[in-house]
Amino acid sequence: MSKRPNILFINTDQQSWNAVSAYGNPYIHTPNIDRLHRNGTSFMRSYCSDPVCAATRSSWATGLYTSETGVPFNGGYMHEEIQDIGQILNANGYKAFHCGKWHVPGRNIRESFHTLYYGKRDIGAGGGEYYDSASTHAVVDFLTTYDGSAPFYLQIGYLNPHDVCEYLHNHEEKRVPNPLQQGIITEDELPPLPENFHYDESETVLQQVCRRADDALIHSAILNGIRDWDELHWRYLIWNYYRFIEKVDAEIGILLNVLEQMPFCNDTIIIFSSDHGEACGSHQMFQKFTLYEESIRVPFIVACLGDGVPVQKDRFDRDHFISGVDLVPTVCDYAGIGALEALGIGGTSIRPLAEGDDIPWREYAYVESNYWGRAIVTNRYKYITEYKPADPEDFRPPGPDAARLGRAQLFNLQEDLWETQNLASQPGYEDVIDSCRANLLAQEAKLNRRQITHPNPRNVISSWGARLHTQWEGLSAS
Amino acid sequence: MKVSEGLHWSFDYNYGAQNPHFTEQLVKTFLGFYAEPKADRISAGTTEHIYDIFPNYWRGYARGEDRQDNLILGQAIIKRQGADNGRWNYTIQYTNGTSGEELQLRFHTADDLYRSLSGKWYIQAQNDCQDSYSRFDCEGQQVADKIRLTVNHAEITVGLIGEDIPFTCNWALFDVIPALSGTIHESGEVVEMAILEDLEKLRPSNRIGFLESIEMGETQLDGYYLYGEGLLPSYWWLDTHGNVAICANFFQTFVLREIVGGSA
CATH class of the missing domain: 3.30.1120.10 (Arylsulfatase, C-terminal domain)
Structure with a gap:
């Protein structure tokens, strides 16, 4: 690699590590994320820093854990003195672009990045149905007109499958009939109930107060709205969740197809991940905010559609623990930006792992x-x-x-x-x-x-x- | 269903929308249209169906200081014209005040039950967000079994389509579902179709079936569902004249406000 590559960070919202067809899930069809896997390395032990949008995204932006960023939950507020990845890249010879969801309270996205698209009304937590297609249009327009004057970093924040949150809100105040009774779907189309549908009643007090109690601190209205769900309702939730992922997979497909036609495709490294997962019935839980695997474990792929940036292809890495805090040092490594400690950045670059090098790594x-x-x-x-x-x-x-x-x-x-x-x-x-x-x-x-x-x-x-x-x-x- | 008692579950989105109230506003548009006897739906000439778009999850996505009294976030106009060559010419205009996206879709279909896509189609998107994105233009066509799109000279294939399955754009379903409704309703059959969502995203496997009939005010509505890979379920409610009166997809509910053209 003779010059600094372009860096494309594609992220989805609320996609669990195993909600990818290339990883053996037979109930979902994600041909475009599968294509990223074939062109790169999937890190199968990748964990978010904190399983809720704003918190984990503050780690993506800074390389710091959420107890450091000021955003330890959705209502947090980023500490002003911390540099973000947009500021760092723009100061070091890259042009840093953003498109789609940001959701880092306290940090004005338009001051840190060149924004391609952030909604007519600024994008908040959700709304993939409104925003994701427009984000794709904005990125395609960018990719097909980019002049190549400087290497770019472009992060694309898709909202789906976060819309599954609204699917759940929809059950707060009304009864939605069982779709099997409606005759519009058959039981054999539904994914099975997860093996861990039942849950450990000796969970932490924090989990019980936040997620289990009738007056739970987080989404008690949903909790009480779905208390009488039967098995089929839960399985239908999973079915819907997978459709949201297929929707965003199609958006990613358009991006990859366009990128492949561009002369700089060979020199573009692609990182794909999700901010956190979705419980989707595991432990009789919904959404995120828990420390179980479905909530904290996410896909993480490093890929290149050409051969210009070295990366091991069609490979699973099941050994190394990846964290959301590793994104910034990885991007900086590809961008040739060093002295990260002086910049206050934590985490570790996974570039050597993507290239197949065996290096000392964290044990947890x-x-x-x-x-x-x-x-x-x-x-x-x-x-x-x-x-x-x-x-x-x-x-x-x-x-x-x-x-x-x-x-x-x-x-x-x-x-x-x-x-x-x-x-x-x-x-x-x-x-x-x-x-x-x-x-x-x-x-x-x-x-x-x-x-x-x-x-x-x-x-x-x-x-x-x-x-x-x-x-x-x-x-x-x- | 008495409209004062709430809406059908498939388009009841009062969550977070109490002020302004989703039901009140949806019913206002609905009853406004059905206040007078209605015409048959499509003439041989040009017919436009104009829909108000209501946000299914209002909180966070349709707010704004200038919209406190009005929940409607945009509109969709479906314009179709029968052509001498036996085709239908469609123009769709879609505006969404939350995303800022203004779409104009142009396509042609055969004059068959499925409004099968034919020839080239065109997507033009404009957006007045405050960021650098402002415009997206795309041209598409089916080449053998491939669905091809061209954007700024980049040619991409978005999928393959089989010969044995009807294939159209999702916006043509405003005509396809009424055309198929008799067959589907009476026989209980399910129709399989491939759909090119917004002329860009191929959803190769979908089915349309009958849901149930309801009364809303004085109007009888027959409900149909659309299910498929890569799509969230959507529900289509037809009046006795064959107009799609209400269509609820995941985030948006379209309510018929006006028909321009049509025949008595």
């Missing part, structure tokens, strides 16, 4: 959720835990603090991929938990956890913290 993935939730994923085990809320006036994201850790779950992912058997309270796993906890604390000791200063996220932390505090007090009393 670290994931945050809902401000107090944490997970460590190792080669064999998944450790999920939580911090108990602290002083209500403390707005520094929690950790590392072993004394404040609350409940834990432990799963053996090699024998129990679907996380159905919580081993945390079983004898014989004390050392495993100690080891995972040590990894957690060591990871957090490396983070620059800054005080949340914006009043809006502070209000969320206070109100959620008070609710959790009450819950913990109740548990102590009983």
Whole structure:
């Protein structure tokens, strides 16, 4: 590779790691994402930094974990002093373009990037049906008229399959009949119920307060609207979810087809991922906001449709833990931008892995959720835990603090991929938990956890913290 | 169905839309059209069906200081004209105030039940967003079994189409479903079709079937569904004159506001 490549970052919203037909899912047809896989390396152990849109996207933008960015949940606000990838690239000889969803509160997309399209009304969390096709038009127009004067970085944020959130909202206040009773679909067309449909009732207090309680902090209206769903309703949700992914796959197909016709195709590296996954019935859960695999594990492909940028093709990497914080250093590596620590960027470039080099790599993935939730994923085990809320006036994201850790779950992912058997309270796993906890604390000791200063996220932390505090007090009393 | 009691589940999107109220506004357009006896749907000349577009999930996607009293986010005009050569010429104008996209689609079809796409077709998109994207032009045609598009001299194939399945544009379904409705309704059969969504995205496998009949105010509506790979279900409600009165896809509900042309 004699010159700096163009970099295309295509991202979908809410696509789980296994919702790709090339990965063996027979209930979905994604020929264009499959094509990316054939032209690149799929990292099968890729985890988002935090399973909710704004939080994980703040990591994509900065290479930092969400306890560092100021956006530990959707209502967060990016710390002003942190540089984002658009600013870094534009200052280093690239032209950085953006199209589609951004959703990083506190950072004006139009000040950090050259924007191709961000909606007539600025794109928010969802609305793929309105925006995704226009995003494709904007990118195709760009690709077919690009003058090649400087290498470009273009990130395309598609909204789908996030629209599945609206599918769920649709059930809050009305009864939608079972489609089988309507005669418009047959049972054999529906994907099966997931093997982990039932859930562990000893989940963290945070999970119960946020997602399980009748007055859950997150989407209680949906939760109560679907409480009486039967098996077929859940399976129909999965069926719909896959259709949303097929919709966005077709948009990606148009982009790839056009790119392939362009003279710079050979010199363009493509990174594909999703911001987080979708529970889709696993653990009787919907949407994201949990630390189970369906919610935090995402596709991550590095590809090139030509041969101008070295990348191992048609290959699965099942060994290396990838995190959302790795995007920025990877892009910078391809762009020839060094001295990342001086720029305050975390994460690690996965370019050597995409090229097939065997290099020392992290031994676990670290994931945050809902401000107090944490997970460590190792080669064999998944450790999920939580911090108990602290002083209500403390707005520094929690950790590392072993004394404040609350409940834990432990799963053996090699024998129990679907996380159905919580081993945390079983004898014989004390050392495993100690080891995972040590990894957690060591990871957090490396983070620059800054005080949340914006009043809006502070209000969320206070109100959620008070609710959790009450819950913990109740548990102590009983 | 008394309109005051709520809408059919397939187009009831009151979630987050209480102010302005989705039902009230949809019914206003609907009853406004059916206040007087209606004509047969299409004349031999030019006929336009004009639809208001209601956002199915209002919160977040159709807000704006200037739209507080009006939920309608855009309109779609389906204009078709019978030609001497036995074809139909279609022009679709679609505007969406949320995405900013203004689409004009032009295509020709055979004069058959399925309005089979023929010849070249054209997509012109304009967008007045505040970013650099402003215009997209595309030309397409079927070459043997390939669906080909040309954008700024880039030629791409978006898919392959079999000879044994009817093939049309989704916007022609405003005529196809009424044309097939008698057969589908009476026989209970399901019709398989390939669809080129917005003349760009090939959905090779879809089916159209009968859902149920309802009354909305004084008007009887017969419902049909469209299901397929790569598509979210959509529901099409026909009045007794064969007009698609309401069409609800995932994010948008089209409600017939006016017919220009047509015959009594």
